[in-house]
Amino acid sequence: MADNMPTLHKDLLAIARKARLTSAVNDVDSMIAQLLAARESIAAERDPHAASLILTKLQNPIKEGLETVNNDLKAVSKTQKEFGKALDRSFPVTPIPTEYDVMQKHPALINRAIVMHLLREGHFDVARVFMDEARDMASMSAGSDPDNRIGEDDGDAARVMDASLADSHETTNVTASESDTLQGKFQRLYSILHDIKTHNLGPAIEWSRDHAEALEERGSNLEFDLCKLQFIWLAKSRSHELLPEQFAPTTTHDGDVGGGAGTAAEDVRDGMRAALGYARDNFDRFRERHPAEMERLAAALVFASNMSESPYASVFETTTAFEDLAAAFTREFCSLLGLSAESPLYVATTAGTIALPRLIKFIGATRSKRTEWTSANEMAFETPLPASMTYHSIFVCPVSKEQTTRENPPMRLPCGHVLANDSLHNLVKGLKFKCPYCPAEGQMRDAQQIYF
Template sequence: MEMDSLPNGTAASPGPTLGPAPTAAGPPPSSKLSHLADSLKLEHQFLRVPFEYYKKTIRANHRVVEKEISAVINGVSEAADKNDMSSDDAVNHLSSLVSRLQGLKRKLEEGSKTEHLQAQRCRARLDHLESADVESLSEWNNTRVNRILVDYMLRMSYYDTAVKLAESRNIQDLVDIDVFQEAKKVIEALQNKDVGPALAWCAENKSRLKKSKSKFEFQLRLQEFIELVRAENNFIAITYARKYLAPWGTTHMKELQRVFVTVAYKSTTECATYKVLFEPKQWDYLVDQFKQEFCKLYGMTLEPLLNIYLQAGLSALKTPYCYDDDCTKEDPLSQEGFRKLALPLPYSKQHHSKLVCYITKELMDTENPPQVLPNGYVYSSKALEEMARKNDGKITCPRTGFICNYTDLVKAYIS
């Protein structure tokens, strides 16, 4: 937003000018500065996600290096301990170690490029936040709206649409498409009733999930056991339980006992306690649980940012009247989608009452003052004048059917 510059002197004064008139720009309004500061406070996730992804890549590369170096050192030690190794065997053994080191070098080069790109992304986001100022606030807010829309699309699994929007607005470095692509593989596998990718994800993030006391891996193991029981592979199911479920016995014994009973009841049971374990909705539950764990891992909000921003606005509009059947259509909360979003929100605190006409649903104020009928009901002047014009000066109360003349009305004053 450009600020109008003020001339330093009188524009109409005669005489030659020695140079361009100096200008003085006034300070930006304090309200805009406050709005900008509040906007930046909401950008925690914007920086946290790429940073967590960056750290995860570094840890993964570090594990690869440790594994490969350890294997090479063990290989050298084995070769050194063998006194009867022929020269050909020694050459072949050393060649395999060299090949392994060359493979490690290629992995490190690829890992270094990935780390560099992710570091650039973190830098790009810092630069984006630093570029926010009062003068370019409108453009900066437009970019933020696009980021929020991309975030919502990714969470709702509209990946292709999210990618196209990010590319069209040139904000690829400001959104987390690659992070959500990782989640996409796990979600699609769970929707196809395959826990393999989800278990691999748990193994990859085992330490952090353990620190947060996550039960997600346990729930996956239970579901895999249930699927074995469904297929009537009871012997394999019992072997699986001994290997993968027994370690959870100290902390989840009641849940294990309930699941183990399914071996006797089978998938055709009508017992409600065990029948629910075989229902398809258990897979939907796993998808929802994975999304929650995924968001926690990367420091994301559990709700989409779009929902959070909409709820912030709706919290200022929500009143008991919004849920009435005759709520005005101009009110966003007259729509079912917004009502659902606002359901957990408290009613807004209104310091001043607002009078809305029962007939027109329009606000009654000084330009459209309220008028009182002899029976005590109040309607707007606009509605009553229209009614009197159509009915030869007669007014009919829409609530009680009471009829009176327009001249019988009394004007009310809002204090």
């Protein structure tokens, strides 16, 4: 398909040369100008018969203008159809195999993924309508059951098409009230993200402190990163207007009350005072976990007047700091809800779109050769997914040349080499085994399962 892109690009350029909607818009503007001029002429005339004369003269120009607009639109429509045919030639419609749909028996899971995606994206009203309509469809399915009973999957769909991970990290179906609770949490997430992107870190810091214990259990540095950026932003502020209201200095260096911007030196000192005051009030709790970073921040203030040329320029670089911290905040916020940072529906759809062309090609090849892939838990080919979608490391046993699975996990030998569990058992003689890659020997009890 990539080979067809140059041809399609030429066809697209041809559309721009042949016809554009711009000509139709210009012709419509011309007719509007004629109508406005006629209205002004009628308003300026005192003779009541002048209006009919002006309108009579206007009929032919307007009629010709409408015909010109129609011709313009026909030309655009024609070129669009030609380009559509070019698309069809370059990307022929290939029927997707539907002999076996693994998700056909799990409509509740599909609906739940859709609702969760809508909630995560902030489309709360759409999510509510979808849930209501899904329940209605489940009720209709139950009514058509000859035994007047709801089947297992229909029951799942009828309860809720949405799920949340509870504190116990177990997936549960949620009620409408629980969905409203989840909606409220995502609304707060979007509100905090908006504040972060507008350089207001107060709400995010408040949230991180409210959840400090849970974040610490995860080993997260979110609270310190937020406070660190707040410190840097205060230190880099060059005028009182840039400082958050609660940190803006109330007096100048001479002791006078200051409200407006002073000299550059005064502004730097104001920013340093605000940063130092913030550090004294907030950094004490981080002394044990982040002493080195706190020392770097303190030392950097010595170069506040010429930070860009100092050894600490990278520390005070904030070009992408707020965007990066917003992404980190989203990850931690979702993790405390038991959710992934990205929508599973988005990830699955994107990965499926990438893999689908190769899958269709493979199925077509196996059908033409009347063969089929017999491994139920493996794909017959590699799918070139981006690094952001590689969530689990893959280990191939160097002895059997097979990929490890849950039933056949990787095992670490005492010498440090790693083999698949089945390969290791094949090497055992009595109670001992010899590593196939070094002279070391060991016993089965010395081998440990490893996790990637």
